[in-house]
Amino acid sequence: MKQYHTAITINASVSKVWQELINFNAYSSWNPIVGKLEGEMIEGNKISTFIVPLNKTYFPTLLSFKKNQEIIWQGTQGAKFLMAGKHYYRLNEISANKTELLHGEYFTGLFSFFISASLLQKMKTAFEQHNYLLKQRIEK
Numbered sequence: 001m002k003q004y005h006t007a008i009t010i011n012a013s014v015s016k017v018w019q020e021l022i023n024f025n026a027y028s029s030w031n032p033i034v035g036k037l038e039g040e041m042i043e044g045n046k047i048s049t050f051i052v053p054l055n056k057t058y059f060p061t062l063l064s065f066k067k068n069q070e071i072i073w074q075g076t077q078g079a080k081f082l083m084a085g086k087h088y089y090r091l092n093e094i095s096a097n098k099t100e101l102l103h104g105e106y107f108t109g110l111f112s113f114f115i116s117a118s119l120l121q122k123m124k125t126a127f128e129q130h131n132y133l134l135k136q137r138i139e140k
Contacts, residue, residue, distance in 0.1 A: 002115045004124040005104035008131040012138045014091050017099045018068045020138050021089060030137055033130050041065045047073060053126060060087070076109075083111040101134070103127050 010017050020026075024037040032052055039047030043062055050057045060075030063086070070090045077083035090102040104127065107115055 002107040002112050002120060003104065004120050004127070005102065006124060006127045006131055007103070008101050008128075008135055009094065010099045010101055010135045010138055011097060012099060013097055014068045014093045014099045017091055017101060017134075017138060020134065021071065021091075030133050031130060032133065033126055041071075049073070049075070060085075064088075077111065079109075081109055083107065083109040101131055103131055 022041075027037055028035050034049055035052040036050035036057075037047065039045055039062070041047070041062060043065055045062050046059050047062050048057055048059055058075045060073040062071075062073050064070050064072040068091060070088060072086060072088040074084055074086045076085075084107070086106045086108075088102070088104060088106075092100040092102065094100055105123065
């Protein structure tokens with residue numbers, strides 16, 4: 001399994017971070033990874049995600065949507081056994097006005113073995129940029 005994980009502390013309450021994270025209509029104005037996220041946010045539903053660096057829309061399955069806690073979706077390339085990516089956001093309350101955002105992705109399937117370390121690092125760097133932009137947006 002290939003994976004990468006990022007974390008950032010945001011000086012805001014969990015509920016404030018959550019509200020900005022689920023403000024999907026604003027994604028195109030700041031989010032360098034997910035330019036659009038649409039669909040009914042009910043676990044098990046297919047949603048639509050426009051991935052900016054790939055200039056492509058995917059239709060992953062929403063695995064978890066827990067208020068003030070986490071959003072997880074999983075997309076596949078072909079069949080799940082060939083390539084699957086599980087994208088997650090998790091929020092941890094540090095204090096009343098500090099939240100830790102955990103953000104990353106796991107890749108599984110046969111083709112995941114061909115994802116290079118340099119590509120994983122590029123994706124991790126993009127996630128770190130995303131986190132920083134979200135932090136700036138919330139803390140302004």
